[in-house]
Amino acid sequence: MDPDTTTLEQLADDVVALITERGAAKAGGATVEANVRASRSRHGLTRFANSFIHQHVGEDTATVAFTVAVDGRTASSSTTRVDVASLRESIDATIASAVEQPVDPHWPGATPPTGVAPRGAFDPATAEGDPARRAGGVRDFVDAGAGLTAAGYLDTEASWEAFASTAGHRAADASTRATIDGIHQTARSAGSGHATSTRLGDLDAAAVGARAADLARRSEDFVDVEPEAFEVVLAPEAVATMLTFLAVYGFNAKAHLDGASFAELGRTQFDPAVTILDDPTDPRAVGLGFDAEGSPRRGVTLVEDGVTRALAHDRRTAGRTGATTTGGAIPGGEAFGAVPLSLRMPGGSTSPADLVAGVERGLLVTTFNYVRVLEPKRQLTTGLTRNGTFLIEHGEIGQAVGNLRFTESFVDALGPGRVLGIGEDDRLADGEFGPGMVTCPSLRLARFAFTGGASG
Amino acid sequence: MFEHASKAVEAALAAGASYADARVVIRRGERLSAQNGELEGVGNELDAGVGVRALVGSSWGFAASSDLGDDAAAVRAGAEATATAKASALVAGRGLELSDVAVVEDAYETPHRENPFDVGLEEKVAVVVDATATMAAVDGIAVATAQLMFWDTEKWFVSSQGHRIHQHLVESGCGMDATAVGEHETQRRSYPQSFGHVETGGYEVIRRFDLPRHAARVAEEAVALLDAPACPSGELDLILESSQLALQIHESVGHAIELDRILGWEAAFAGTSFLELGQLGTLRYGSELMNITADATIPGALATFGYDDEGTPAQRVDIVRDGTWVGVLSGRDSAHLAGLPPGGMVRADGFNRMPMVRMTNVGLEPGDSSLEEIVAETKHGVLMATNRSWSIDDKRLNFQFGCEIGWEVRDGKRVRLVRNPTYTGITPTFWSRLDMLAGRDEWHPWGVPNCGKGQPMQVGHTGHPASPARFRGVRIGVTG
Numbered sequence: 032m033d034p035d036t037t038t039l040e041q042l043a044d045d046v047v048a049l050i051t052e053r054g055a056a057k058a059g060g061a062t063v064e065a066n067v068r069a070s071r072s073r074h075g076l077t078r079f080a081n082s083f084i085h086q087h088v089g090e091d092t093a094t095v096a097f098t099v100a101v102d103g104r105t106a107s108s109s110t111t112r113v114d115v116a117s118l119r120e121s122i123d124a125t126i127a128s129a130v131e132q133p134v135d136p137h138w139p140g141a142t143p144p145t146g147v148a149p150r151g152a153f154d155p156a157t158a159e160g161d162p163a164r165r166a167g168g169v170r171d172f173v174d175a176g177a178g179l180t181a182a183g184y185l186d187t188e189a190s191w192e193a194f195a196s197t198a199g200h201r202a203a204d205a206s207t208r209a210t211i212d213g214i215h216q217t218a219r220s221a222g223s224g225h226a227t228s229t230r231l232g233d234l235d236a237a238a239v240g241a242r243a244a245d246l247a248r249r250s251e252d253f254v255d256v257e258p259e260a261f262e263v264v265l266a267p268e269a270v271a272t273m274l275t276f277l278a279v280y281g282f283n284a285k286a287h288l289d290g291a292s293f294a295e296l297g298r299t300q301f302d303p304a305v306t307i308l309d310d311p312t313d314p315r316a317v318g319l320g321f322d323a324e325g326s327p328r329r330g331v332t333l334v335e336d337g338v339t340r341a342l343a344h345d346r347r348t349a350g351r352t353g354a355t356t357t358g359g360a361i362p363g364g365e366a367f368g369a370v371p372l373s374l375r376m377p378g379g380s381t382s383p384a385d386l387v388a389g390v391e392r393g394l395l396v397t398t399f400n401y402v403r404v405l406e407p408k409r410q411l412t413t414g415l416t417r418n419g420t421f422l423i424e425h426g427e428i429g430q431a432v433g434n435l436r437f438t439e440s441f442v443d444a445l446g447p448g449r450v451l452g453i454g455e456d457d458r459l460a461d462g463e464f465g466p467g468m469v470t471c472p473s474l475r476l477a478r479f480a481f482t483g484g485a486s487g
Numbered sequence: 488m489f490e491h492a493s494k495a496v497e498a499a500l501a502a503g504a505s506y507a508d509a510r511v512v513i514r515r516g517e518r519l520s521a522q523n524g525e526l527e528g529v530g531n532e533l534d535a536g537v538g539v540r541a542l543v544g545s546s547w548g549f550a551a552s553s554d555l556g557d558d559a560a561a562v563r564a565g566a567e568a569t570a571t572a573k574a575s576a577l578v579a580g581r582g583l584e585l586s587d588v589a590v591v592e593d594a595y596e597t598p599h600r601e602n603p604f605d606v607g608l609e610e611k612v613a614v615v616v617d618a619t620a621t622m623a624a625v626d627g628i629a630v631a632t633a634q635l636m637f638w639d640t641e642k643w644f645v646s647s648q649g650h651r652i653h654q655h656l657v658e659s660g661c662g663m664d665a666t667a668v669g670e671h672e673t674q675r676r677s678y679p680q681s682f683g684h685v686e687t688g689g690y691e692v693i694r695r696f697d698l699p700r701h702a703a704r705v706a707e708e709a710v711a712l713l714d715a716p717a718c719p720s721g722e723l724d725l726i727l728e729s730s731q732l733a734l735q736i737h738e739s740v741g742h743a744i745e746l747d748r749i750l751g752w753e754a755a756f757a758g759t760s761f762l763e764l765g766q767l768g769t770l771r772y773g774s775e776l777m778n779i780t781a782d783a784t785i786p787g788a789l790a791t792f793g794y795d796d797e798g799t800p801a802q803r804v805d806i807v808r809d810g811t812w813v814g815v816l817s818g819r820d821s822a823h824l825a826g827l828p829p830g831g832m833v834r835a836d837g838f839n840r841m842p843m844v845r846m847t848n849v850g851l852e853p854g855d856s857s858l859e860e861i862v863a864e865t866k867h868g869v870l871m872a873t874n875r876s877w878s879i880d881d882k883r884l885n886f887q888f889g890c891e892i893g894w895e896v897r898d899g900k901r902v903r904l905v906r907n908p909t910y911t912g913i914t915p916t917f918w919s920r921l922d923m924l925a926g927r928d929e930w931h932p933w934g935v936p937n938c939g940k941g942q943p944m945q946v947g948h949t950g951h952p953a954s955p956a957r958f959r960g961v962r963i964g965v966t967g
Contacts (some may be wrong), residue, residue: 043524063873074943075571076821076942077575077941079578079754079876080748080752081752082578082580082581083545083546083575083579083580084545084546084575084577084578084579084580085545085546085547085575085580085583085752086546086549086841087546087547087548087549087571087572087574088548088549088550088551088571088576088841089548089549089550089551089567089568089571090552090839091551091552091553092536092552092553093553093554093915094553094840104528105528106528106529106530106531107529108530108531108532108533109529109530109531109532109533109534110532110534110535111532111533111534111535111553112535112553112555113553117533120877121531121533125531128529128531128608129529131531131607131608131609131612132526133526133612133616134696135526135528136523136525137934162570162571162574162575163574163577165574166574166575166578167577169578170577170578173578180751180754181943182752182754182755183749183755184755184756184942186942186943198933204949212755212756213755214754214755216754220752223755249846268907270682274521284599287628288931289630289666289668289671290629290630290666290673291630291666291668292669298742310663317908330945363530364529365528366520366522366527366528366632400758400880401878401879401880401881402878403876403877403878403889404876405875405876405889405907405909406672406673406907407673408668408671408672408673409671409672411934413876413878413889413965414878414889415878415880415881415885417880417881434880434885435565436878436880436885436887436911438887438966449799465944477722482887482911482965483885483887484885485910485963
């Protein structure tokens with residue numbers, strides 16, 4: 032497996048030519064524009080439960096997705112049938128659909144030529160996706176928790192994509208990702224571990240399994256505590272969930288235009304210790320060098336020293352606000368808006384142990400689970416702790432506690448005066464929207480409102 | 488397409504699988520969305536390919552290809568499915584076996600009157616544009632959106648045991664919402680329910696729900712909520728309208744009774760269940776009024792089909808009878824392991840996803856009361872409608888829901904509108920407090936088109952018939 036995208040580049044060019052030809056035939060005299068993505072995804076997934084592999088999956092899918100504008104009237108299609116006859120049929124249907132519609136007032140035009148540097152985050156061995164190699168990683172994870180019950184997955188994904196527009200823009204890139212994510216369980220408790228990289232060879236499945244096993248064993252004799260507002264130390268997965276929700280619903284320029292975002296540009300909304308970036312330049316970042324509109328993914332400082340500075344844009348919201356696209360367009364995201372795809376909160380200089388050492392009484396939270404927004408403008412959310420929650424007393428990790436429900440504003444939780452420490456342990460962590468999107472450290476926060484426990 | 492699927496199955500068997508099946512799936516989707524009187528997008532999607540499942544020892548291998556051009560890709564996928572399953576031997580468990588089901592050659596088609604893909608785009612565009620224009624014209628509304636969504640799915644299923652089943656499923660849905668933005672918060676109202684409502688059927692579903700006719704009311708309620716008092720807090724009686732009760736069933740019953748969760752197969756991500764198989768037939772799930780069935784044969788309901796993705800016929804299964812837990816959602820492998828009959832509840836999200844246990848139409852059988860009677864007999868409580876947020880733990884015990892709108896009820900009357908209504912509880916305790924249930928006239932087969940489960944995440948379409956109900960002494964008004 033190599034990162035060569037020549038075939039896809041040719042396919043994207045062919046589709047652009049076909050749209051031009053069919054547009055002339057079906058909508059003669061009209062101006063026909065198009066953005067085209069030709070992609071291939073190769074995904075291998077090894078799932079395990081009850082300490083053995085129960086589902087083992089390989090998938091290889093080619094997709095062509097395109098948006099057609101006929102005199103500014105737009106329609107989009109995607110199809111996995113990429114032979115010429117099927118594409119011609121799909122293109123004709125899409126042009127016919129576009130012609131029947133009112134003018135799309137926010138269509139920014141076909142993407143013009145823009146320099147795109149491939150990120151080149153591609154590892155041939157990861158793309159190969161050898162199932163036996165994945166199974167070996169699972170064995171290492173399972174063996175790290177002798178006597179415990181393991182569940183989770185190890186997957187490898189390779190993506191090749193070429194973009195072409197009728198305006199003459201071209202871009203192509205390939206990327207890989209590998210993730211191990213799992214839990215070890217006792218009869219009463221569970222602990223989790225996670226690692227993601229652009230290279231399968233970077234994953235230390237045994238170490239991830241050992242961390243999960245340690246958390247599970249230390250949680251075995253948990254007790255329930257009454258919910259209240261606690262000082263907390265949040266491990267990277269819990270922080271990643273917070274950042275993901277802030278990004279998807281808050282730093283999204285479409286949400287901002289709709290009045291549904293908390294973000295107020297230029298205002299100090301966070302603690303001065305908080306800086307949040309959309310940073311595809313980070314060498315750990317996963318993904319292609321361009322977005323669903325073919326725009327280069329740019330580095331953006333969303334929050335700088337507590338001050339909200341910028342939003343994630345696609346070409347639609349950029350056109351409406353006079354901004355420049357940040358390269359945050361997602362497939363089918365015309366209505367949803369742009370998302371920072373490589374969120375990063377820079378790590379600090381404090382070890383996770385020292386974060387805990389500063390807490391007189393509080394909670395250590397490993398992960399959040401099933402988080403949902405109660406009120407988007409304040410980012411008031413609810414969810415639960417999972418896979419290892421511990422009391423911190425006098426600077427020491429102590430008694431494990433049962434899972435707790437929180438009801439907290441993620442903006443307030445990171446607000447001025449609330450961030451008491453930033454860990455040095457920043458890494459790719461899994462929020463609730465899938466692996467490879469967030470790089471962040473542990474955090475010590477002054478207050479987090481827990482509103483329910485085992486008894487409701 | 489049967490031949491294509493057969494080639495894949497033959498290749499999987501030749502490579503050493505003890506059992507194999509294959510689905511050729513061609514799924515067409517269309518989605519229209521509008522905002523504030525402007526069309527926002529028309530999207531078409533065509534997913535087509537073959538997915539092959541091969542059983543070797545304790546592991547399923549699955550391979551999928553979008554290449555339907557000739558038989559060679561199907562043969563490759565079949566062989567790859569078996570090779571992948573064999574690689575699992577490095578971390579093997581106890582061998583899987585399948586429960587017996589009748590081997591059939593059959594066909595099924597969703598009953599529908601108007602093929603939604605034959606309805607002109609102009610008419611569809613008018614529905615979402617007009618509805619959002621009406622909502623946006625209401626003073627105080629910042630964002631009004633509407634969507635129509637349609638799926639047309641053809642599946643050809645072949646198994647190594649001799650199944651040959653063709654199905655043609657048609658699904659149609661619609662939804663709209665209006666958001667009023669205040670200084671510190673937003674208020675939203677939706678219709679027919681949040682996330683949109685989908686049924687099996689044709690364009691007649693869209694006509695029946697008539698979005699433009701309800702647009703002004705929906706928008707006015709969103710604006711009124713901005714100035715409404717906050718929902719009261721405390722242990723009060725809770726009255727749920729049927730779409731919120733449908734989601735309550737989905738989260739606190741539907742997922743809990745999935746046999747793959749109970750067996751630990753989804754422990755890492757989706758979670759497990761508070762239910763243990765040894766409690767089947769004895770565990771008290773709720774009050775005597777609680778009768779839950781999983782019924783994939785209800786006309787028009789979203790999870791109604793002819794056969795599941797293992798070739799097991801659609802059926803009605805008792806889940807909770809008079810408050811006692813008596814049934815599960817299962818597939819052929821999980822049912823065999825548990826010693827239970829297979830329920831026909833295994834489905835996949837497209838050709839390239841591995842089939843897994845999914846809810847069918849998991850619903851609460853109706854009672855003999857009515858919403859108005861329930862309100863009239865409530866001394867102090869809150870009537871809540873339309874889901875706004877949902878969260879539940881990995882064992883499906885500890886939940887918290889938020890609704891779009893509430894009305895405080897005192898002495899048998901709705902006395903005032905309240906905003907940000909929420910409630911929280913523990914599953915069996917909550918269901919034990921069910922004491923009034925409206926009848927069949929108010930029983931509606933709500934469809935949930937966005938149920939996430941599995942890795943990678945699969946989006947399932949599930950149905951949840953329900954009528955309004957009352958629960959006594961529920962913790963209401965959690966604010967953090």
